[in-house]
C-alpha cells in the first residue's frame with residue numbers, strides 16, 4: 001500500500017507527491033521536514049526521554065512506579081489548564097484568569113459537597129456544576145473581548161483579580177474547605193487495577209489506530225494521495241509503546257498501585273480536544289480566526305461566536321484542572337490558584353510549540369509541555385534541589401523551547417519560496 | 418443583439434459622512450464578459466464592489482442580478498446569488514493549507530460537524546486542475562509558503578469553485594511580477610471562457626487591455642463612460658481617467674448610461 005498505487009489510478013490527484021513507499025520515503029520526508037523547520041513532536045519527545053534518563057541516574061528514587069504515578073498526578077491539573085490555553089493562544093488571545101477560575105471551580109465543588117451546608121449535592125453533579133459555572137464565566141469574559149473589543153489581556157487580567165478576590169472573600173472565614181466526597185477525590189487518587197490498566201492502554205491504542213487508519217481508508221476511497229505511510233506506522237508504534245510502557249511502570253508501583261485515573265482523564269481530554277481542533281468545522285475556524293480574522297470574517301465565519309466559545313473552553317478546562325488540583329490535596333484554601341499555576345499552564349502550551357501569535361500549534365503541545373514541566377520539577381525535587389532551582393531550570397527550558405521553535409519557523413519561511 | 422446583463426447597477430449613490438464616494442453610478446456586466454473597472458485612487462472602485470458584495474449598502478440606487486432587483490446584506494447573501502469577490506488585500510489564512518483555505522467557512526462536514534478532508538482535498542485538486550493552476554507543489558502546504566501569484570490563483574480558484582456566476586477581482590495583480598501577473602491574467606481569461614462574468618479592477622492598463630472585453634471608467638465617484646476594448650486605445654482611457662472627458666464614447670446599444 002503506497003502513495004504511488006493511489007496516484008497511479010486515473011483519478012484526479014494533487015500534483016507531485018508521487019513517492020514510493022518504504023523506509024526511504026520516511027527518511028526523505030523526515031529530512032524534508034527537518035530542512036523546512038517542521039519538527040513536529042520529535043524535539044520535545046527526545047527532550048522528555050533525555051530528562052527521564054538524566055534524572056534516573058541523578059536520583060535513585062526517580063525511576064520508580066510510585067514516582068511515575070506522582071508525576072502523572074502532578075501534571076494532570078496543569079495539563080488540563082494548558083489544554084484550554086492552547087485554544088486561546090490559537091486565536092492569538094491570552095487568558096490570564098484561568099488559575100483563579102480554576103479556583104472558582106474548586107471552590108464550587110467544595111461548597112456543593114460540604115455536608116450539612118444545606119446545598120450539598122452528589123459529587124459528580126457538583127463537578128458538572130463547577131464546569132458549567134466556569135464555562136459561563138468564560139462566556140462572559142469572551143463576550144467582552146468579542147463584542148466590545150477590549151483586549152483579552154485586560155479582560156482576563158481583571159478576571160484574575162476578580163476571581164482571586166471572590167476566593168479570598170469566600171474562604172476568609174473558614175480558611176479552607178475540606179473535600180470529603182469520594183467522587184471528587186477520585187479524580188486525583190483513584191488507581192486502576194493491573195488488568196484495568198492494560199485494558200485502558202489497549203482501548204486507547206485501538207481508538208488511535210482506528211482514527212488513523214480510518215483517515216487512510218477515507219483518502220484511498222477519495223483517490224487522494226496518502227502522505228508518508230511509514231510515518232503512520234511509526235506514530236502507531238510510538239503511541240503503543242508509550243501507552244503500554246506507562247501502564248507497565250505504574251503497575252509496578254507499591255501503594256498507591258496502578259494507573260492513576262488522573263492520567264486517564266488527561267488522555268481522554270487530549271483525544272476529545274484534539275478531535276475538536278483538527279477534525280471539526282469549529283476547530284478549523286479557530287485556526288482560521290487566529291491566522292487571519294478578517295479573512296475568516298469574509299469567508300462567512302461568525303468570528304465573535306468562535307472567540308466566545310474558545311474562552312468558554314478555556315474556563316471550562318480551568319475548572320476541570322482546578323477540581324483535580326483540589327482533589328490532590330483534598331481541600332481548597334485561601335491560596336488556591338496562586339503560585340506558578342497560571343504561568344506553568346501557559347508555559348506548558350508554549351514549550352509544546354503553540355505560537356503566541358495565533359493560528360499555529362496543537363492540543364498535544366499542552367500535554368507534552370505539562371509533562372516536561374512536571375518531570376523536571378519532580379526530578380529536581382527528588383534529586384534534592386530547592387524550589388528556586390526548579391523555577392530557574394523551568395525558565396531556561398521555556399526560553400530554549402521557544403528559541404528553537406522561532407529558529408525552526410524562520411527556516412520554514414525561508415524554505416517556502 | 419440585446420443581451421440581458423447578469424449584473425446591473427442603476428444610479429448607485431454612497432457617501433461616507435461628507436465624502437461622496439459614489440454618485441449616480443451605472444454599471445453592468447454580461448455573462449462570459451470581462452468588464453474592467455478603472456479609475457484613479459479614490460475614484461470609488463472598491464466602494465462600488467463593496468456595495469455589490471454587501472459590505473456597504475448603497476444610499477440609493479438599485480442592484481439587479483439576472484434581471485431581478487436584489488438586496489445584498491453581507492458576504493453570505495452575495496455568495497447565495499453566485500457573486501464572489503477576491504479582495505485587494507488577500508483574504509487567505511497564511512497558517513492554513515490550500516485545501517483548508519479553499520473551503521474556509523464552507524467546509525464539507527457530516528451531521529456531527531466532522532470534516533470530510535478527503536472530499537475537500539479531491540475537489541480542490543479538481544478545481545485547480547480545471548483552472549490549469551499547476552505550479553503549486555502540494556495542496557497540503559500552508560499558503561504562507563506559496564508565491565504571490567500562486568496565492569492569488571488560490572484566492573481566485575476559491576472564488577470560482579462555488580458555481581459562482583460573477584467573480585469580482587479587486588487589483589488581483591497589484592503585487593505581482595511579470596510572470597506571475599501573466600499567470601493570473603490567463604486565469605481571468607479562462608474564467609470568462611467558461612462563461613462566468615468577471616469584473617476586474619486594475620490600475621495597470623496593460624493588464625486591462627490584455628483581459629477585458631469592455632472598460633468602465635470611474636472618476637470622482639461618477640461614471641465617465643463605458644468603452645469597448647476593441648474600439649478604444651490606452652490613450653483614450655488615460656484621458657478619461659484623468660480628465661473625465663472621453664474623446665468619444667464608443668457607444669453600444671447596451672451602454673449602461675442609457676436609462677429608460
Ligand SMILES: Nc1ncnc2c1ncn2[C@@H]1O[C@H](COP(=O)(O)OP(=O)(O)OP(=O)(O)O)[C@@H](O)[C@H]1O
Nearest residue numbers: 433436437438456457458459460461462463464465
Ligand atoms: N469606510 C470608509 N469610510 C470613509 N470613507 C471611505 C470609506 N471607504 C472609502 N471611502 C472614501 O471613498 C472614496 C472612494 O474610495 P475607494 O476605496 O472606493 O477608492 P478606489 O477607487 O478603490 O481607490 P484605490 O484605487 O486607491 O483602491 C475615497 O475618497 C475614500 O476615502
Ligand SMILES: [Mg+2]
Nearest residue numbers: 462463464505
Ligand atoms: Mg480600491
